[in-house]
Amino acid sequence: MERIKISHRTLIFPSHPPFTHDHPLPLSHLDTDPNLHLTFRYLRAYVSTAATTSLDPFHVIAAALARALPHFYPLAGTLRHRQHHPRRLELWCAAAQGVPLVRAAADFTLDSVHHLDDPASPFAEHLAPDPGPEEAMEHPCALQVTVFACGGFTLGAAMHHALCDGMGGTIFFNAVAELARGAARITAEAVWERSRLLGPREAARVDSALVGEFLRLEKGALPYQQDVGNVARESFHVRNEWLDNFKSSLFQNSGSNFTVFEALGAYIWRAKVLASGVEGHEKVKFAYSINIRRLVKPSLPAGYWGNGCVPMYVELSAKDLIEKPIWETAELIKKSKSNVSDEYVRSYIDYQELHFGDGITAGREVSGFTDWRHLGHSTVDFGWGGPVTVLPLGRNLLGSLEPCFFLPYSTATPGKREGFQVLVNLREPALPAFRQHMKLFSQ
Structure with missing residues (x-):
């Protein structure tokens, strides 16, 4: 050991x-x-x-x-x-x-x-x-x-x-x-x-209806308190060839081009919900962060090092998510990005001001997603060159007990530079079924 x-x-x-x-x-x-x-x-x-x-x-x-x-x-x-x-x-x-x-x-x-x-x-x-x-x-x-x-x-x-x-x-x-x-x-x-x-506006107001749609008010509730049992971590290899084939099939069915995050995120979200056996009527959420540093007016200064992202959500019933074609879910993720504006950010901030004591949560069955492949971690060079590996160890994110990370392979590992890794946090009983879904991308 x-x-x-x-x-x-x-x-x-x-x-x-x-x-x-x-x-x-x-x-x-x-x-x-x-x-x-x-x-x-x-x-x-x-x-x-x-x-x-x-x-x-x-x-x-x-x-x-x-x-x-x-x-x-x-x-x-x-x-x-x-x-x-x-x-x-x-x-x-x-x-x-x-x-x-x-x-x-x-x-x-x-x-x-x-x-x-x-x-x-x-x-x-x-x-x-x-x-x-x-x-x-x-x-x-x-x-x-x-x-x-x-x-x-x-x-x-x-x-x-x-x-x-x-x-x-x-x-x-x-x-x-x-x-x-x-x-x-x-x-x-x-x-x-x-x-x-x-900070909040002088007269706090929520002009973006999306904020109230996505967040929940549960007096006394705290995020990450839901009981989903033991949550395990497992990584999966995603080959570029299979991912490209998958994106091509989505394009043929929809006429739309999707990013890796949109296409693979939609697939993994559905696979997680399927594997977890979520009841069809249950609302499920795809959660991710959007950088607002240049989106807000005025833009945040270059040296601003506080939290500069807001969460965005896509919400469906588990039944709709499972029955919809994957491309439709990818389209919802794609379109959700256009909902983030300066007004959305200000309304999100003001919602926190108006309802902070009312128990703001993202609700149940939230799947958090984040892409670490292009975050600039390689610039952190203390004199040894950039890091060869960067790993997240956190298990809670964006109101989700089961976050998913897209990660590059270590630059020091030979023979594994093709493709990337997906690190999934998932309740233990769901892992066997989820592994079967992920075989599509690693064959």
Whole structure:
């Protein structure tokens, strides 16, 4: 069995004091969306090179992190509930706060575990911090550097989603990486201004009917509390040839071209619902995020690192989803993207303002989907080159207990560059039937 040994845990403090007085920082209404009250964990894997054999990745990252924190000092803060809005969060920033950084070592090589190319491997769970609910509020950002016997390493992160989304996190890690490579300053200055840029309008109103259509109000309800039994993780190979054939058949039947996300997402959504045996009358949802950084008016600044996405949903009865041709479902996903406008975003924010205390959830039977193949993770270069593998470890997303990720293969794994992987979280009894559905794309 692979062995990971944690040697110590330290707090990394800003290299110089970023403020003079303790103070609270307000979050945006996207940051405080109840669906984002969770910690998202993920990791990046790096291989050793001839130029880096004498470097200690822990020290390099720790030093660069200290220099980046004056710009991103909220990451060292503490999340707490607001005094007069007990379910809303804010960030408390005080002196002597730091980001926990764990140092660990593995007595085997990255190559021996295939550069972590299996996203469903339980071994990866040991490579990132896994804070409990209280610890995640006290330290909403926690990191772990694990150095392997080959000199390669992983950087695991546990980030509370109220602080940032994946793109915001990448802005922060890119800043740390720039400084680690020797830059005198970061390229994109961090921008906070959360409540001003993405706060409610002076007279909150919901002009987009779609928002009320998709969200549910259940007094006292919290997201991710539904009982679906044990949820397992499994990865599936998708060959480009079979995916292209599938998209061609959809085009022949519909006359429409679909993206990989639309076509494969529609297929997997139906397969998951079929395999799970959802009752025909039950409403089921396809959920995904849309980046609104350039969509809102005015656009968000380049250095804005808060949550900059809104969820979008496609809803059908399970019976309709199963009986509809796949191309019709793909068409619904395609058309749903055009529903996201500045007004939709402002209405979504105002809905959070008007109904936050009423128990906003996405409802039951939500299938969350996200595509990690083109998110820019490869730009995070601490001096070892970009990561060869990037893996999500989070199990809840977009109100879904069973999210699905489209992932590239590790660039360090030979012979597997054709196609990509699908990482599925699914209730255990449904897995055998779901495997049969996924054989179509891996033959």
